[in-house]
Every structure is written in C-alpha cells, then in structure tokens.
Amino acid sequence: xxxxxxxxxxxxxxxxxxxxxxxxxxxxxxxxxxxxxxxxxxxxxxxxxxxxxxxxxxxxxxxxxxxxxxxxxxxxxxxxxxxxxxxxxxxxxxxxxxxxxxxxxxxxxxxxxxxxxxxxxxxxxxxxxxxxxxxxxxxxxxxxxxxxxxxxxxxxxxxxxxxxxxxxxxxxxxxxxxxxxxxxxxxxxxxxxxxxxxxxxxxxxxxxxxxxxxxxxxxxxxxxxxxxxxxxxxxxxxxxxxxxxxxxxxxxxxxxxxxxxxxxxxxxxxxxxxxxxxxxxxxxxxxxxxxxxxxxxxxxxxxxxxxxx
Amino acid sequence: xxxxxxxxxxxxxxxxxxxxxxxxxxxxxxxxxxxxxxxxxxxxxxxxxxxxxxxxxxxxxxxxxxxxxxxxxxxxxxxxxxxxxxxxxxxxxxxxxxxxxxxxxxxxxxxxxxxxxxxxxxxxxxxxxxxxxxxxxxxxxxxxxxxxxxxxxxxxxxxxxxxxxxxxxxxxxxxxxxxxxxxxxxxxxxxxxxxxxxxxxxxxxxxxxxxxxxxxxxxxxxxxxxxxxxxxxxxxxxxxxxxxxxxxxxxxxxxxxxxxxxx
Numbered sequence: 422x423x424x425x426x427x428x429x430x431x432x433x434x435x436x437x438x439x440x441x442x443x444x445x446x447x448x449x450x451x452x453x454x455x456x457x458x459x460x461x462x463x464x465x466x467x468x469x470x471x472x473x474x475x476x477x478x479x480x481x482x483x484x485x486x487x488x489x490x491x492x493x494x495x496x497x498x499x500x501x502x503x504x505x506x507x508x509x510x511x512x513x514x515x516x517x518x519x520x521x522x523x524x525x526x527x528x529x530x531x532x533x534x535x536x537x538x539x540x541x542x543x544x545x546x547x548x549x550x551x552x553x554x555x556x557x558x559x560x561x562x563x564x565x566x567x568x569x570x571x572x573x574x575x576x577x578x579x580x581x582x583x584x585x586x587x588x589x590x591x592x593x594x595x596x597x598x599x600x601x602x603x604x605x606x607x608x609x610x611x612x613x614x615x616x617x618x619x620x621x622x623x624x625x626x627x628x629x630x631x632x633x634x635x636x637x638x639x640x641x642x643x644x645x646x647x648x649x650x651x652x653x654x655x656x657x658x659x660x661x662x663x664x665x666x667x668x669x670x671x672x673x674x675x676x677x678x679x680x681x682x683x684x685x686x687x688x689x690x691x692x693x694x695x696x697x698x699x700x701x702x703x704x705x706x707x708x709x710x711x712x713x714x715x716x717x718x719x720x721x722x723x724x725x726x727x728x729x730x
Numbered sequence: 731x732x733x734x735x736x737x738x739x740x741x742x743x744x745x746x747x748x749x750x751x752x753x754x755x756x757x758x759x760x761x762x763x764x765x766x767x768x769x770x771x772x773x774x775x776x777x778x779x780x781x782x783x784x785x786x787x788x789x790x791x792x793x794x795x796x797x798x799x800x801x802x803x804x805x806x807x808x809x810x811x812x813x814x815x816x817x818x819x820x821x822x823x824x825x826x827x828x829x830x831x832x833x834x835x836x837x838x839x840x841x842x843x844x845x846x847x848x849x850x851x852x853x854x855x856x857x858x859x860x861x862x863x864x865x866x867x868x869x870x871x872x873x874x875x876x877x878x879x880x881x882x883x884x885x886x887x888x889x890x891x892x893x894x895x896x897x898x899x900x901x902x903x904x905x906x907x908x909x910x911x912x913x914x915x916x917x918x919x920x921x922x923x924x925x926x927x928x929x930x931x932x933x934x935x936x937x938x939x940x941x942x943x944x945x946x947x948x949x950x951x952x953x954x955x956x957x958x959x960x961x962x963x964x965x966x967x968x969x970x971x972x973x974x975x976x977x978x979x980x981x982x983x984x985x986x987x988x989x990x991x992x993x
Contacts, residue, residue, distance in 0.1 A: 685859060685878035685896055685915075688840055704799040704839055705820050714817065717837060718856045719877040721915055722897045 422582045423609040424451030425594075425689075426701040427670040428710070429575035429677040429728050434463060435697075438563065438571035441578045444699070444706040445559035451702060452580035454588045456562045457554030459595040459605035462573040464549035464674055467508065467521050468528075468602075471544040472496065472535060475516035476589045477556050488540075489515060495538050496520075503531060513566045517544075517555070517590075529600035533628070542591060542630050547603035549573075549674045554593040574730040575677050577670050579607040591631040598643030599628060603674040606642065608635035609687045609702060610667035618663070638663065642671050656680045656725045670700070678727035685722035692717045698728050753778035762790040768803075769796035776803055784811050799839065804832065810849075821858070824851055827868075840877070843870050846887065852960065859896065862889045865906070871960050878915065881908050884925060890956060898937065900927050909953060911966065919971050928953060928968040936971065943972035 426444040428437065441458055474492050475485075493512075500507060500522060509521040524531065532543045545552035553566045559580065563569060579594035586592045598604035612618075615634040618641060623629065627640050638659070645655035656671060656678050666686035670679045679700060681689060690704045692715050699707045704717055720726060751774040757766035764783045768776045776794065783789040784807065791812040797803055801820035804813060810829040818836030828847035837855030841863055848867040859877030862870045866886040875893030884903045894912035903922040913931035920937020927940070928949070949970055957965045 683897070683916075688858065690839070690858070703801075703820060704818060704837070705801070708799050708818075714836065716855060717818075718875060719858050719896070722878060 422451050423594075424448035424580040424702040424706070425577070425607045425609045425668065425670055426579075426699075426706050427575070427577040427607075427672070427677055427679065428697065428699045429730055430697045431728075431730060432696045434572045434574060436569070436571075437461070437573045437576040438568035440710045441576045442559045442563040442568060443709040444701055445578045445580050447706045447709040448580050448701065448703055449558045452582035453558060454583050455554060455556045455581045455590070455593040456559045457552065457579045457581070457593045457595050457607070458562070458568060458576060459545070459550060459552045459578070459597075459607070459672060460568070460571050460573050460576045461549045461603075461672065461674065462551070462571070464603075466523065466548070468505075468524050468546065468548060469551055470500075470520045470522070470531070470535070470546045471517070471552055472520070473517040473542055473544060473590055474538075474540045476591075477514070477516070478589070479516075486515065492538050492540060493518060496535055496541060499534050499538065500524075500531070503534060505531070514555070517553075517566075519551070527600075528602055529626075532600045536628070536630075543597070543599070544590075545597040545605065546600075547597075547674070550597070550603040550605055550672075552595055552597055552605060554579075554590055554595070556588065556590070556593075575672060577605065577607045577672050577677070579609075585611060585634055586632040592633050594633075594635055596631075596633075596636045596639040598639035599630070601640075601643035601647060604639060604643040604646070604671070606635065606639035606669055606671045608638055608667055608669040610665060610669070610682070612637065612663055612665040612667065614664040634665075635669070638667075638669050638671070646673075652676050652678050653725060653727045656727070660723050660725070668702075676727055676729045678725065679720070680725045681720055681722060683723045685719075689720055690717045691720055691726075748772055748774040751775050751778060753782035755779070755782065757783055757789075757792070759783070759787060759789060762788060763793075764789045764791070765793040765795065767795040768800070769798060773800050773802055776800065777805065780804060780807065780813070784809055797836075799836075801839070804830075818855065827851075837874065846870065848887075856893070862887075865889070869956070869960075875912065881906070884908070888956065890960065890962075892962065894931065897934075900925070900940075901937065903927070907952065909956060909968070911962075919973070921977065922973045924973055927971040929971065930966040930968050933969070933971075939974045939977045940971050941974035943970040945970055 505522040505524040507522045511519045594607045595605040612634040618637045642655045668687040668689045691700045757764040793814045797817045799818045799820045802822045806826045808828045815834045819838045821839040823842045825844040830849045832851040834853045838857045840858040841860040844863045846865045850869045852871045856874035857872045857876045862881045864883040868887045871890045873892040878896035880899045881889045882901045884906045886906045888907045890909045895914045897915035898917040900919040903925045908927045911930045916935040917937040919940030
C-alpha cells in the first residue's frame, strides 16, 4: 500500500522535520515496515553525504563493530583521497553516518568510490538534500536521527509496506537519483516495465542499489533533467514511458512535483495555500499539520503538478 | 472478561486495533437530538458513541463535530436517523449504511458510501475516488468534484455530482443513475451493463460499450425532481449515456434452459 507525503513552503524555512514526522506518523497504517525522509535545507557551498554501512536488523557477528569502524575510516580516507575537505562527521546510529565536506569535483566519482567500500550505500549526496531512512515508524526514525531540529523549505516522506522487495534500508524510500545532486523521489505503486528501464539506465552507467522498482523513477527523472528537460517536462514524459500504477513525488533543490498515472489508481490529496502546499496519500496527514478547517481535492489521472519554493 | 465470541487481539504490529474501546458517552443529549466533539476520540470511540446514541439512547439526530478526516466513520448504521458531520471524513466514510440521512459539511476521502442500501448522503465538499462504489439504493449527492471510478459496480440508487468527475466514472455499472453536472474524464461508463448516466459537461472519452441514449420525458422528470429536492438550481442541459449492449455476447439462458435448446 505505502503512504507518501510532501510539503513545500514558499515563505522561507520551517520545522520540516517536525511537520514531516507528524504527516508520516498519521499514515502509519499505510506502511509500518520502514519510514524515510528527504529533507531540504537551504543550500550552501558544502556537500552533505548520508551513507550507511549496515542495517538495523543485520546479524551482529563477532567483528561487527570493528568492521563498521574500519569501513567508516576507509570511507573518510577515500573522501580525503579524492580531495574533499571534511568539516563534520556525525552519526545518529552505529551504522548510518552524515559527512559534511567541501568538494569541487564530480559527484559520481565520490559515490562510486564510497560504495566500493564493503557494505556501504550512499543514501544521498547534495548541497541541500539529506535522506534519512530506517526501519520503524516515523516517530522512532525521527527520534533516532534527531529530525525535529531540522529546518528547511521542503520535504518528502514515505511509509513503506514492502510488496516488491525486502524490508531493509536499501528498499526504503525516498530514493536519491544517483549520481545527480539534490534529486529524490517517493513512490506509491508498482512499475511493470521496471526491468526494461533498469537495463536501459544501467547501460548509461547508472547503478541501482536496491531491487525496488521505485528507484528507477528517481534516476529516470534526473537523467532526463540532465539532458536539458525541466522537472515538469521529464515528469510528463514519464507518464508515457513508465508503465504501471503510480503516484510519485519528485523533488529537486528548489521544486516539488507530483505525477499520477493514467488510471489514477493510487491516491493523493492536495492542499494549496498562499504560503505552502501539502500533499499526501490521505487527508488525515495534511490535517496533522494544519489545525484549521481546510479544503482539499484529489488530482485526476495523468496530472503533473510542480511547485517551486 | 471478554464477551462470548469476542476474540482478544494479542498482537497488533500497527497499533491500530482498539480491542478495549468503549463508548465515551460524552454527547450532550437534548431530547432526540445529540451533539459530540470527535476531536480527541479514536475511530472506534466515535463509532461506538454513534451506535450508543442511535441504538440505545433513542436519539434520531446526531451532530459530530471535528471528525478530522478520520477513516471508517459512521459505517454500517442501519436505522433511520439524521447524522451531520461538521467537517471532513477520511476513507470509507458512511459505508454500508441503510436508512440514515447524512450531511457532511467538508470533503470525503476514497470509497465513501460504499455499498449504501438506502438513505441520503449529501457532501458539501469534494470526494475522492471510488465514491459510491457498489451502491444499491438511496441518493448520494456530492456538491464538489469527485475522483476516479465514481459509482463503480453501481447496482441502484442515484449519484449526483455538482463538479467534475475523473476517469472510468460508472465503470461496470449495473443499474441506477448518475447525474454529473461537470466535465468527465476518459472511459465514461466503461463496460457498463445497464443504468443511465447524464452528463452536463464535456466527456473526454466514452468507455467500451457506452453509447449516447435516447432522451425521454422520464429523464427530464427525474433530473428536475432531483435538482428540486437538493436545491441545485435550474438544471443545465444533459446528455444521456447508456449501455450499447454489444458486449452482451453471453447467452441469456440459465444452464437448465440451455440443455433443453441443445437437445
């Protein structure tokens, strides 16, 4: 089933960590397996990388902690070797890390070199975007990663009920559009021409970290945008080129867009005000952050809507 | 001690079941009218309170304040009564009802009034997809717009939509009427078996075996009557759509009758 949510403010920074947690927690019944966030802070000239070296439910063998520590040092050594100036390293769990650094080169080089370290997966890489995802409901993931202190302009989130692949961090949304900075996607639905697109995109040099069909949407959109399309054009094209049932939200550093398939098979409720737009699989999620009476509506089939911050 | 036949929920990964909920009995009752605030109540508490009022306290007119778009509110009410929801309902609102006259001042989510048997539901705002799925009787009036697949598998009753409707409206409809005042998405009346669909706006495309129908005086009478009852103003001009019956390629005989013909 899965639940998706998005929020974009047009009047500067807000407590997006708190807002997104409220929205996702109210939709816990749509997907209790895992919860994920893509949060956008105002960009600066630092790159923030979120990566993980293991999963919460991995077996803890004798050497588990030592191996994580060794691999973490290896990741940082490789960043330095590529010429990055590391400014901050944080970790909210023993297996997931956040590194802030200055770097002028190509992001694909970093992502590929880091993911060569055993067990590592780059969850997000960008000037503004940070992706946090883990097993459990929104409240527990937010507490674990201290998301209540994160302020920013827009965010998307996802509660997952796994249907197509495993319950682990790799299978959780949102997906970062490797190797393009600051693009992320959450998706509710199933893609039926997933393998075709996976092979096409792999031939163009992209890597896929999970067996999840939703991951291709992020890379597909980002690739079209890197060829010069706008977010809206790429999303409109996806309605013809992606088969299956879907409602997905795609975000970039300054825009948030939503697309629905031609059957309008998956739900989405939309609330638009002058200063913000909130959208979610269920109205109950929008009401979790807005205390007054509101008017909402469902977009129709083949609708693509894009808002900028 | 559990009631006889009641199963105890021992494991609930999602924390949704409320096995020990009881009617909170907070409603202010005034004769046969009652009002209560649902803001702090869970889904089950709201439904238990409604049932307590309607079935045990002899209340005939209930107002529920702040329903807050919660799901599955007011389902399976099987008595003649009046219920007003001052706000919005989530998914599955007012499903499986038989008798109530319901007024919702906000909007509703997906699958509202599913399998309604009789009564009236008036929704002032918009409605999600699958509105009035498989309804068998009664009137369902949405003053705003509706999502996709309105009245899928409709087996009776009347659905009236003031605004526009999404794709596959009237999909597999078997009987009943739909009066759609706005524009309609692609696949109108796809695979319908019978029934009538009236559209005042533009139809993006007709579904398989849905064809324009011949207008009769009975159609004019129906539309004028419904517009009068629900105070929708003067009716615009409608087009009528019915089943073309070209998909009727199964034979109409019962298995026992078929034997007689063959031999």
